[in-house]
Amino acid sequence: MEKIFLYKVYRYNKKLFFFFLAFAGFSLFCNFAGFEITPFYVWGMYSQKETQPKEYPVFKITANKKLVDYTTGYFPANRFFLLSPLSYYASVKTPEDPTGIFLNEKLGKKYEWAKPYADKVLNSPKEFDKFPGWFKNYIGQTTGEKVQSLKVELFLVSYENNNSIKIDSVHTLIDEK
Amino acid sequence: MKNKTSEIYFSQRQVKILCRIVFSIILIDLLFSAFSNTLVHQLQSPVLKFAYVDPTFWVMHLLKIPGFVASDFYLSWFWDIVLFISCIGILIFPGKKWIILVFIIFYFVYYIIFNSYGAHHTHSLVPFLIVPIPFLFSKRSFAFSWQALRYFLLFAYSAAFLWKLFRLSWLKSGQGILILKKNLTPYLFFNPHTFLAGIYFWFVNHPVFVEVIFFAGFILEGLFLIGFFTKKFDRYLFIISLLLPFGFWFIADAVFYEMVILSLTLLPVSAIEKFSDQRII
Numbered sequence: 001m002e003k004i005f006l007y008k009v010y011r012y013n014k015k016l017f018f019f020f021l022a023f024a025g026f027s028l029f030c031n032f033a034g035f036e037i038t039p040f041y042v043w044g045m046y047s048q049k050e051t052q053p054k055e056y057p058v059f060k061i062t063a064n065k066k067l068v069d070y071t072t073g074y075f076p077a078n079r080f081f082l083l084s085p086l087s088y089y090a091s092v093k094t095p096e097d098p099t100g101i102f103l104n105e106k107l108g109k110k111y112e113w114a115k116p117y118a119d120k121v122l123n124s125p126k127e128f129d130k131f132p133g134w135f136k137n138y139i140g141q142t143t144g145e146k147v148q149s150l151k152v153e154l155f156l157v158s159y160e161n162n163n164s165i166k167i168d169s170v171h172t173l174i175d176e177k
Numbered sequence: 178m179k180n181k182t183s184e185i186y187f188s189q190r191q192v193k194i195l196c197r198i199v200f201s202i203i204l205i206d207l208l209f210s211a212f213s214n215t216l217v218h219q220l221q222s223p224v225l226k227f228a229y230v231d232p233t234f235w236v237m238h239l240l241k242i243p244g245f246v247a248s249d250f251y252l253s254w255f256w257d258i259v260l261f262i263s264c265i266g267i268l269i270f271p272g273k274k275w276i277i278l279v280f281i282i283f284y285f286v287y288y289i290i291f292n293s294y295g296a297h298h299t300h301s302l303v304p305f306l307i308v309p310i311p312f313l314f315s316k317r318s319f320a321f322s323w324q325a326l327r328y329f330l331l332f333a334y335s336a337a338f339l340w341k342l343f344r345l346s347w348l349k350s351g352q353g354i355l356i357l358k359k360n361l362t363p364y365l366f367f368n369p370h371t372f373l374a375g376i377y378f379w380f381v382n383h384p385v386f387v388e389v390i391f392f393a394g395f396i397l398e399g400l401f402l403i404g405f406f407t408k409k410f411d412r413y414l415f416i417i418s419l420l421l422p423f424g425f426w427f428i429a430d431a432v433f434y435e436m437v438i439l440s441l442t443l444l445p446v447s448a449i450e451k452f453s454d455q456r457i458i
Binding site for chain 1: 219223227228229232235299300346351356359
């Protein structure tokens, strides 16, 4: 018993003990529930079962008629900020925030209770409309050049006999001149 | 070095050295953020936010704090300057707890901004958010808090192991190669003829080797469970904690180098002593 970390903390300082106990308890609860509440993190780390997709999405970003190859030459955080908001924008099928749709499905009628708050937190169609303009500015920040024209295309690609990658279809997401 | 209630006791000098090591790493990462165009003033007043279903993010956005800081030109600059100045201030005055508190508050808002407007709740900044907290405590409370961080690291990797175990993804055929293709396809598409692409295509053609790496990573994560029962193997866990981010980078193109700062908690006090003896910091 005396070797147990929390017991030692309890002997030394009860406030600290309850702080650690609460943190550990909430962390375990969040992990059992699979529900993250910062700072009680769920450390999944690629534990979701992957499914074989028919195609893989690849974004082609062209700024001032030059390719922005975000896959090389940029710091990881920069790549994250170039790609992740774009993927989110591309995933939106309707002007409604996907989190709102998710909550509506999960909570059913109870969502009415959360909706006034959700309207303040989730993105409105106006914010989705503003995204291409913001992305243009952020590309400019990243490349160090003022962006006059921006084109973002979504390529759906697949592997050919595992030796090369072929384009199956192309969709234009943003075309700002 | 031992006392009745704590196995480890840090001298005031050792705490200061450790504090300087930690905040040197954080300062380097802030410089990386500057080169990454991800400091608050560089985000160009982002518009799409992603609070997801995390109540902490919801509260912050209901209070309009992230949007207010990120969209105001002067305030966003102020935020970044305070982050740098407080970090440098801690390096100069490692004993001043109020500077550490200022850093934690500003970094917490930065963390919310980064994950909200980055549209993905990544855990990459979590270590830098958590690791300064023990330095708010004094003497033995620090020693206990530092040990608590060790358990936090053990929990993170153990949980990753257990999630894979119970979700049965470790049994899923092709899990490794599917993760690789999902994350590396854009790189292979744009750069098919580089040396690295050659290596990846080799693995694409020999997926069994990716599965071996994925499974090895899964087992290595599981070894962190041992750390809950004994500290005897901490030096090995330390090495594993340095190896795992390489695995994440190779298979998933995810750079989790920030986790390495938590690996410091696996080092014995004597290692900190070496730093002080050699006057490296």
